[in-house]
Each structure stands twice: as structure tokens, then as C-alpha cells.
Amino acid sequence: MPVSSRHRPDRCPALCRPWPADDGLLVRLRLVGGRVEVRRLRALLHVAERWGDGRLHLTGRANLQLRALPPDPLSSGAVAAEVVEAVLATGLVPSRSHELVRNVMVSPQTGLVGGRADLRPVADALDAALCADRRLADLPGRFLFVLDDGRGDLVDRDCDLGLVAVDDGAAQLRVGSGWGPVVALDEVAETLVGLAARFLDRRGHGPSAAWHVRELDSPLVPVEPVDARVPGECPPLPHGPVPGGLHVAAAGGALDRTTVGSWPDGEVVVTPWHGVLLPEPLLAEGSAA
Numbered sequence: 001m002p003v004s005s006r007h008r009p010d011r012c013p014a015l016c017r018p019w020p021a022d023d024g025l026l027v028r029l030r031l032v033g034g035r036v037e038v039r040r041l042r043a044l045l046h047v048a049e050r051w052g053d054g055r056l057h058l059t060g061r062a063n064l065q066l067r068a069l070p071p072d073p074l075s076s077g078a079v080a081a082e083v084v085e086a087v088l089a090t091g092l093v094p095s096r097s098h099e100l101v102r103n104v105m106v107s108p109q110t111g112l113v114g115g116r117a118d119l120r121p122v123a124d125a126l127d128a129a130l131c132a133d134r135r136l137a138d139l140p141g142r143f144l145f146v147l148d149d150g151r152g153d154l155v156d157r158d159c160d161l162g163l164v165a166v167d168d169g170a171a172q173l174r175v176g177s178g179w180g181p182v183v184a185l186d187e188v189a190e191t192l193v194g195l196a197a198r199f200l201d202r203r204g205h206g207p208s209a210a211w212h213v214r215e216l217d218s219p220l221v222p223v224e225p226v227d228a229r230v231p232g233e234c235p236p237l238p239h240g241p242v243p244g245g246l247h248v249a250a251a252g253g254a255l256d257r258t259t260v261g262s263w264p265d266g267e268v269v270v271t272p273w274h275g276v277l278l279p280e281p282l283l284a285e286g287s288a289a
Contacts, residue, residue: 016099
């Protein structure tokens with residue numbers, strides 16, 4: 001049986017399952033790898049300004065939260081229907097059935113500068129594979145995938161499943177608190193969703209079911225030694241100018257119209273360090289404008 005003594009279900013928040021905070025309802029929107037278009041941030045800010053506290057709150061998993069949202073008077077515990085529709089219109093909830101389980105952290109600078117491999121295609125393939133499997137919607141909302149591109153910025157993060165790139169075509173899997181085999185990057189998404197399905201088979205049932213791989217009574221895969229190419233951990237990305245762009249600190253851990261309104265259109269990366277990475281090409285476009 002899974003090693004878990006809890007007797008309550010996971011209550012990680014989402015648009016479809018808000019958390020009742022002191023200031024109103026709280027919802028969380030998952031950003032795979034933290035990547036998001038500025039125009040979508042502006043649209044979400046409009047929702048926050050009209051119905052919430054006027055800010056976009058950043059989480060330690062590089063996701064977004066809206067606070068102080070009104071309840072639906074016709075549906076106990078739900079967010080007001082017009083707010084739900086406004087959030088869906090931003091395009092930031094691509095799968096209502098799987099919104100709780102799209103928890104994928106990725107090295108924020110991957111594909112921009114440094115690292116051993118560009119993990120953006122890997123993250124996209126993993127997200128697509130997760131959402132394509134109806135059963136994987138049953139993963140706990142706390143279940144986390146962490147993808148480190150070989151620079152070591154996320155190698156110290158606890159995860160359920162993940163990887164660390166060891167060269168430009170392969171990565172060693174992370175499985176719970178241990179290490180799995182080295183796998184080709186083009187096979188990673190399929191391998192990880194297969195392991196996630198195996199976790200569901202073994203997690204148990206009811207409120208005491210395991211939330212995390214490390215809570216299982218035996219490993220999902222045979223434990224492997226750490227590959228010699230796996231890097232040590234590196235410090236968090238500092239705020240300010242960094243290789244590949246500008247890491248903007250979110251004052252108080254949140255974004256408002258004053259900050260986001262000055263950014264040019266394009267894709268930015270929300271980071272796990274309460275900041276947003278503006279890539280160099282985006283900054284160049286803004287300067288030219």
C-alpha cells in the first residue's frame with residue numbers, strides 16, 4: 001500500500017476548483033514551463049482588475065493565481081460564471097479536464113541561452129501527451145514534473161517525475177526521490193506519461209491515496225546511479241539583466257498593469273523565483289518600437 005497517513009483529498013486550486021481564501025475565491029492557472037504571451041497576461045489582468053484584486057500572483061512553480069474572485073450564487077463553491085468565461089477567453093486553460101495536472105516546470109532560460117538542450121519541444125510534447133490521456137486527469141493536483149536542461153537550476157527541486165539533460169539528445173529520468181535510466185529526449189514524453197499512468201495504478205484509492213511518487217511502497221522503476229554528467233545545483237536566476245534577457249522581479253510576488261503594460265507583445269517566461277524573464281529578442285523589439 002502507498003506510504004501515506006493523510007485522510008483528505010488533494011485540494012490544489014484551479015479555475016474549476018477554487019480555494020475559499022479570506023479575501024474571496026483563489027484560482028491557479030498552470031503555465032507549462034512558465035511560458036506565456038504578453039497579450040494573454042494583459043487579458044488576464046483585465047479579469048483581475050474587474051473582478052479580483054487587480055494583480056496576477058506568481059507561484060513557486062511558475063504559475064499564476066487570481067485572488068478575491070466572486071462566487072457563483074447559483075453553484076456552491078464555484079467562481080462566478082462570467083469570471084470563468086472571461087478566464088477561458090484568455091486561452092490560458094487549454095484543457096478544462098486536465099487543468100489540475102498540467103504541472104510542468106522547465107529551466108526558464110532553456111532554448112534562449114545556455115543549457116545542454118532546448119526543452120521547450122519536450123515540455124510541449126509532455127503537455128500534449130498528458131492532456132490526450134483521459135485517465136491522467138486523475139493525477140493529484142500536487143503531482144509535479146520538473147525538467148532541467150542540464151544547467152542545474154532545477155536539479156534540486158523535489159518532483160514526482162522529471163529529467164536532467166545530460167547532452168543535446170538524452171536525459172536521465174528523475175523518479176520520485178531517486179534516479180531512473182538515461183532516455184533519448186524524443187522518447188521522454190511517452191516515457192513520463194507511462195510512468196504517471198503506472199503511478200495511478202499503484203497510488204491507492206480514497207482520501208488516503210498517495211499524492212506523490214515518493215509515497216509509494218516501492219520504486220516505480222529500478223533505481224539507477226546518478227549519471228556523471230548530471231550537474232550540481234546552481235543558484236536561482238538573479239533579478240536584473242541575465243544571459244538571454246532581463247529577469248524582472250515581481251514586486252510583492254505579483255504583476256500589475258504598470259509592469260505588464262510596458263512590455264512589448266511576444267512570449268515571456270514566468271520563473272519559479274517570483275519574476276518574469278523577458279527574452280532578448282522581445283527587448284530588442286521593444287527598443288525598436
